[in-house]
Amino acid sequence: MPLPMSLGSWAVHIGVLLADQPGERRVALVPDVVKKLVAAGHHVTVAPSAGEAAGFPDDTYREAGAEIGVPSDVDLVAVIELPTSGTVPGRAVLGMLRPFDQPEAMTALAATGVTAWAFEAVPRTTRAQSIDALSSQATVAGYQAVLEGAVASDRFFPMLTTAAGTIRPAAVLVLGAGVAGLQAIATARRLGAVVSAFDVRAAAGEQVESLGAKFVTLEVPAQDAAEAGGYAKEVADDEQQRILDGLAPIVAQSDVVITTAAIPGRPAPLLIETRTVEAMRPGSVIVDLAAATGGNCAATVPGETVSHNGVTIIGATDLMARVSADASRMYSRNVSSFLALVTAADGSFDPAVDDDIVIDSMICRDGSVVHSRLLEQ
Amino acid sequence: MPLPMSLGSWAVHIGVLLADQPGERRVALVPDVVKKLVAAGHHVTVAPSAGEAAGFPDDTYREAGAEIGVPSDVDLVAVIELPTSGTVPGRAVLGMLRPFDQPEAMTALAATGVTAWAFEAVPRTTRAQSIDALSSQATVAGYQAVLEGAVASDRFFPMLTTAAGTIRPAAVLVLGAGVAGLQAIATARRLGAVVSAFDVRAAAGEQVESLGAKFVTLEVPAQDAAEAGGYAKEVADDEQQRILDGLAPIVAQSDVVITTAAIPGRPAPLLIETRTVEAMRPGSVIVDLAAATGGNCAATVPGETVSHNGVTIIGATDLMARVSADASRMYSRNVSSFLALVTAADGSFDPAVDDDIVIDSMICRDGSVVHSRLLEQ
Amino acid sequence: MESLLIPITVFVLAAFVGFEVITKVPPTLHTPLMSGSNAISGITVIGAIVAVGSSDTTTATVLGFLAVTFATINVVGGFMVTDRMLEMFKRGDRR
Amino acid sequence: MESLLIPITVFVLAAFVGFEVITKVPPTLHTPLMSGSNAISGITVIGAIVAVGSSDTTTATVLGFLAVTFATINVVGGFMVTDRMLEMFKRGDRR
Amino acid sequence: MNITLQGFLYLLAAVLFIVGLKRLTSPATARTGNRFASIGMLLAIVVTLLDAGIIGYGAVIAGLVVGAAIGAYLARTVEMTAMPQLVAAFNGFGGGASALVALSALATEPDSDTRTLVTIGISVLIGALTFSGSFVAFGKLQGVLGGQSITFPGQIVVDSLLAIAGVAGVIALATSGSMLWAWILIAVAFALGITRTLPIGGADMPVVISFLNSASGLAASAAGFVIDSNALIISGALVGAAGLILTNIMVKAMNRTLANVLFSVFGAGSAAVADDGTEKVTRSASADDVAVTLAYAERVVVVPGYGLAVAQAQHVLRELAALLESKGVEVRYAIHPVAGRMPGHMNVLLAEADVDYELLYDLEDINGDFPRTDVALVVGANDVVNPSARDDSTSPIYGMPVLDVDRAGNVIVIKRSLSPGFAGIDNPLFYNENTLMFFADAKEGIGEIVGAVKEL
């Protein structure tokens, strides 16, 4: 086992765990990034087989200069999600901890005395973009959702004029034009589908059109999301109904619907009712990216693919894990960009640095939960 | 049940069966085409639920003017493949009967006295293009193969420059640039992959490049396929080895390989040896469209998806059936174009018409096998 | 030669105008332009008129008459036929 | 007026040449072209030379001398400065 | 009339000619340009008629009336297809007139000074040469003399001798001032015009006419020197120079040089020998031709084929379409079911270029529209637009439905050569009357067309 190039008191010792959620195939650090960290003087311990499912066998980590072994008492544990045990073998942890979905788990985590940063709490500022794991993983999800939808669809996406007749292009509808939605639009357009999209945020229209898709306007006031940190807010009940009714006929005419609408810390907004699903052509497909937070479609079963009246409804929550190699690559960059913030000038680990990103994203520290939003609740 | 508009002695009575092969979801005639046939005075009997899996419930056939019921003693039975029973409830049958793969079944079929036409035996002439079901279904297979490969891949297909690093485009290799191969190239290019392709036919190079992909040239003589009716021939043994060796390093560097190489009536040529698979990066994918005839990859298991050394090898033989609606649409057009040839001027069924397409594609008649290639064997 | 200075100056300048005036011509206008400029070269008609008008010998008169006739054919025919050819561009005002 | 016919004819033709000769000019050439054509307008230098060379009064000589000086500044300076500006297009021969 | 006023009016006429010529170079202004020029001419004629020097109006009026009648009759009645030869004939008359003016001046004042006599000689020489040359061109175009190049042994020797004789004739005339020499000169010039024009092939005739037109301008200018008329000098020089430029433009559009056209005995048109041994002729076009044809159309249907894919010309094609649309032209695409080499090949390309799906028409949907289509633009397609699949039951592709582009007003075919497509058979479309072939790689060719449309 090669020794890390330098192991002075100032290096950060990083641990990478093997994800233990079912279906999870990603790894928090890929060998390429490990190599850079090691070159920068850090020490990385990678749990055996941690990268296996993402296509990075242990040997590739060894070559990158990591130590293979079960991390324990490291400075910082990098994870995809919080291990099912709810604890981490180190002084600090960084990952997509889902703090606002599982506040109790955070309280329990805090009790272990660990310092925890959640990517979900990283502010959406310009400078924080390279740390924005939610964006990087939503990109993956948006892309994969279209592929899954296309595979499940009984129709071609592109138009095809052939000796055996002309096949009209598939109609794809994307609901929610955030990071994942835009990527879904781009991917579906690439495949040749006729794409339309809807979102409640005012800025979304131009962005949708900048990808060559049609923006669906319903008679609901567009939100100015600037105040909400770029995120959408829940809509009023009467607006909600108008959205449901407005979307229904468009959904019914679509061959594939990709739903991505989300409101941070809230259950996903309902956009497709069961009766709308029933109005769809048998053979059409709904991919519900919001399944994990309840789904945008009433017929969605999170984690499963179901058929309702001939319509396939994909509620998979592990879409990002399916593009394991590239999703892990992007995630690793997010992790290492964050790490740069908590590394002091002398190279040592400095969890208390005065940086708004580090402070804002901190969930718990010194035994107690510190994030304002969790404290409010 | 609405009566067909006219049922004189001159109308052709067509029967559509429910496909009984496992995984088969296509139907030989879709309601749109049925409607045209009925308008032309033909009588169509569709087996209950025949179109269900392709997204065409019985009602849609009823609306198109068909009779729903078990066809019996019809003029012409239109099928996707020969029913597992090996017999058809009519005087003639048209479908992808795989005559050269299962000559015994043809002999048995002939024994029932039926007249049978196989799409596999339709000559590849300009005029026959609208009847060329092999082409139409290969188109579907090529498209779907790329989607399956992309879904199974742990990599993004397109290049992506993001705040979380730049993802290089996936390298896709297509082996065999026939109808399916070209469609695969086009689809992979649409998704943004860097595509290269190989084929033994001389004409393929320009065609591959006309789709913006790179043509791989190995040091083997290119075939002039004009003599073989557009099809490739088997290559000599030493050439074969040179192909295998030449492709090996390229395969090893590819993220997704789609193999489509075929020689009609012969087992699929071997293009990827097991050791080449083992040289591939874990996480990469092979989609073997030739699985049904043995596969282009030594590690392929027909009909199954297996993982060999971390490489996913998709040997599915039902890819066309997965795009059931559009595949059926195209197939129906092939069927109805053929039907036009065997319909006499007075509208009656004329299986003995003097037309090279009808004659060439005839497998058996009056109790005996008539196709020259089968007689030769 | 002195008396030639002015006509030559005029000739050179006019030739330059001729060279510069024609720069890019779409091919469909080649024939009309040729025809139109050919009609302009029928300006010899004024020479012919002067010649016949001031002629005193019969030869000169006959020659002059022929000259006027020829030149007038060139002028009248030329402009009219050009106009006919250009009728197809009437739609040119669409833009 | 008769004596004006020829000069005016010449003037009109030259003006046409001037109008036609300049059609499309890329903006980077605006200043050099202005400067170059300005140097050409220094042709008054020949008028000045004639004026001073044939002058008999002192006033005329002084005026003529000034005229020659001014015009020469215009001519020499103009052409030289244009050339300097155009140096940047030396790479123009790359194609 | 006051001689100065007359001078200014002549100048005005000249200005009208200049402005007219200028306007004749753009489709939008060409018609008014021609009118400007004709007004200038009317002005010049009227001014001349009012000239104090004119004594006998009889012959003048007679000439004007007879000439106008003949000219108007010819201009009105001649078929549109016979325009080139008509222009040739008019040009011949113009040249003849110049020669006659000079002759008549000689007859009136045989004792002119040398300079005048030289000018008379030149005027006679050019004028007569233009006359005979133009009428030979007329004959060739009219078919009277056959379109082919006519040569005879010793051509060069004869031509050279005639040319020398012409120069000698001018000198002899200038020194003698004798009418006899003038007639000899005319004969020589006549002969030269004939021998020089006969060897040139029919396809090159427009160039010859344009060149002779330029020459007739020079003849007019020379006549101007003789009778000391600025109006003649200016107009003649104008036409001479403009004609030369136009000749050059035409020659360039044919990828030739002027010398090559005038002195090559092999100036035959572009003809292809078809399979059956008969000679089939294609009409080949330049990017500019195509540009004008497209830009002045109302309805264009683009028919893409395999060549579009080979050339990867989809992006530039879309740009051309956008450009045409911005000019108000309706552009649609006809997608043949088997265009290209794989099902949906054209869809892939056009989708890549982001062509709106709404603009793609299937064979059945568009075939009825071709008779109402101004231009069918066939880009690298061949078999799918082969009318023999429809008309010729012996054709190997008989029975395949094809796009009926030949029913459109004009067909423009962009491909690199006359080579066949996938089916390996000849395409009669290429030899149709209403088909223009633009031989080019689709990408480069369409790029050129885009450039040409932008400059219209």
Add this chain to the structure above:
Amino acid sequence: MNITLQGFLYLLAAVLFIVGLKRLTSPATARTGNRFASIGMLLAIVVTLLDAGIIGYGAVIAGLVVGAAIGAYLARTVEMTAMPQLVAAFNGFGGGASALVALSALATEPDSDTRTLVTIGISVLIGALTFSGSFVAFGKLQGVLGGQSITFPGQIVVDSLLAIAGVAGVIALATSGSMLWAWILIAVAFALGITRTLPIGGADMPVVISFLNSASGLAASAAGFVIDSNALIISGALVGAAGLILTNIMVKAMNRTLANVLFSVFGAGSAAVADDGTEKVTRSASADDVAVTLAYAERVVVVPGYGLAVAQAQHVLRELAALLESKGVEVRYAIHPVAGRMPGHMNVLLAEADVDYELLYDLEDINGDFPRTDVALVVGANDVVNPSARDDSTSPIYGMPVLDVDRAGNVIVIKRSLSPGFAGIDNPLFYNENTLMFFADAKEGIGEIVGAVKEL
């Protein structure tokens, strides 16, 4: 020297001027064009010096030597940035010379005929006006008079009175032939030149100079009428006409009209007031400017941003790149990690336009190359090229890595306005010395650039 030979040599000089001017309009030939013209001028001067009429060479030679020395010195030593004012000064000298020639003619022959006197008056008027106007323009550009428009109450009245006085002066001079009137005329013309130029803003000065240049051509032509010199008439008319056309081209490039420039008192440059209240000036460019800058570059880096997506300009951008490449320019693309509005936004667009992946460079890979880049072409990007993210620690986007386009030789930014991007902050790049702003929708703008490059 033989007067006829002299005449022909002058004609030759005029032809050299014409050819020179023609060549000056294209970058490739401009330099030789200038040389042609200067050879023409040398010829004209030498021919004049050999004129039999010249008796006293002293003053002539003195003037030539002094003038040449001053002219050469100025032309050699003046900074490149001071070129416009230098041209203004030279122009002033030219106008002055015309006036002086006329004055001197008057002094020599006070009893000339009326026509000559009228011409002298016109020559003096235009010449003196050009002189004073040019020097005011010089002063403004040099900063001596301040770049702003200088107005005073009653401007119009004074101008009108001076204009009337000028006309009256010409008439008085023509009727009296008196030197006194000539001086008065000079004073009036001087005053008019000053009052008419002062109100025009610094940014419009090039137009004024070009206009005065045209005027000085007319003055030279008028002087030609005075001394009956065809050389002067031709050259003057040439410059007068060409100058007018050039003025018009310049005015059009500024989207103005000539009247608007000359008679508007609000002719200030385009300046923007920045957030902090100080005035920041952008240099705005036309499609032609951008085309020339790009076509003459060796290395171009394209920086696409969200605006490219909004305008859907990817196809035409690629076309521009292809065009530049065909001219030997190296074109690469710098893709900022967060350009656009979603990860990989630019990749989607450029892939759609079929831009080779090899040409796409990441921020880290290309940032070091900008100092070696001739032109950075920023298309609809803003935040990702904002240098304050690098330099200004108070900026809200401080710390974000940006593309260092400001380190390239030239920066061209295509966007519709000065509006901010996603981050909502101002971009100092736009006000840099080496930044040219091309305000346009990206698709339309690039389309225009493509057209302009094609015409180079």
